[in-house]
Amino acid sequence: xxxxxxxxxxxxxxxxxxxxxxxxxxxxxxxxxxxxxxxxxxxxxxxxxxxxxxxxxxxxxxxxxxxxxxxxxxxxxxxxxxxxxxxxxxxxxxxxxxxxxxxxxxxxxxxxxxxxxxxxxxxxxxxxxxxxxxxxxxxxxxxxxxxxxxxxx
Numbered sequence: 001x002x003x004x005x006x007x008x009x010x011x012x013x014x015x016x017x018x019x020x021x022x023x024x025x026x027x028x029x030x031x032x033x034x035x036x037x038x039x040x041x042x043x044x045x046x047x048x049x050x051x052x053x054x055x056x057x058x059x060x061x062x063x064x065x066x067x068x069x070x071x072x073x074x075x076x077x078x079x080x081x082x083x084x085x086x087x088x089x090x091x092x093x094x095x096x097x098x099x100x101x102x103x104x105x106x107x108x109x110x111x112x113x114x115x116x117x118x119x120x121x122x123x124x125x126x127x128x129x130x131x132x133x134x135x136x137x138x139x140x141x142x143x144x145x146x147x148x149x150x151x152x153x
Contacts, residue, residue: 019053064114071105073135081132088130094122
């Protein structure tokens with residue numbers, strides 16, 4: 001992989017803001033002509049600095065405004081228990097992210113729901129029924145200070 005220069009970083013910054021902008025607009029914003037700009041974008045895609053393009057959906061309107069951060073501890077940390085939990089949790093639409101952790105808990109989840117009753121139902125009908133789950137601890141976010149889709153460049 002090549003080192004990223006100022007133009008590459010400018011391209012990434014601009015595309016993080018508006019991934020649908022035209023090549024011509026992108027070239028104008030970063031101060032290069034169209035052909036070298038498009039060549040750089042293609043290289044950044046090939047080298048996986050740009051993994052794809054997505055639409056940012058309104059999470060609150062679609063999933064809800066309550067974010068719970070849920071620590072999950074498994075009874076065993078065997079390969080089979082971990083695989084079984086991960087197979088089950090990826091199917092839960094309420095779970096926005098799931099991380100295998102070090103420390104006290106095995107997993108940390110970010111769960112988004114419309115209300116506390118929906119969270120309670122998720123907890124009782126889904127999470128506690130996944131085989132091997134031993135302990136669950138929930139914390140609720142009071143406010144989103146910020147969320148990033150990528151590191152600051």
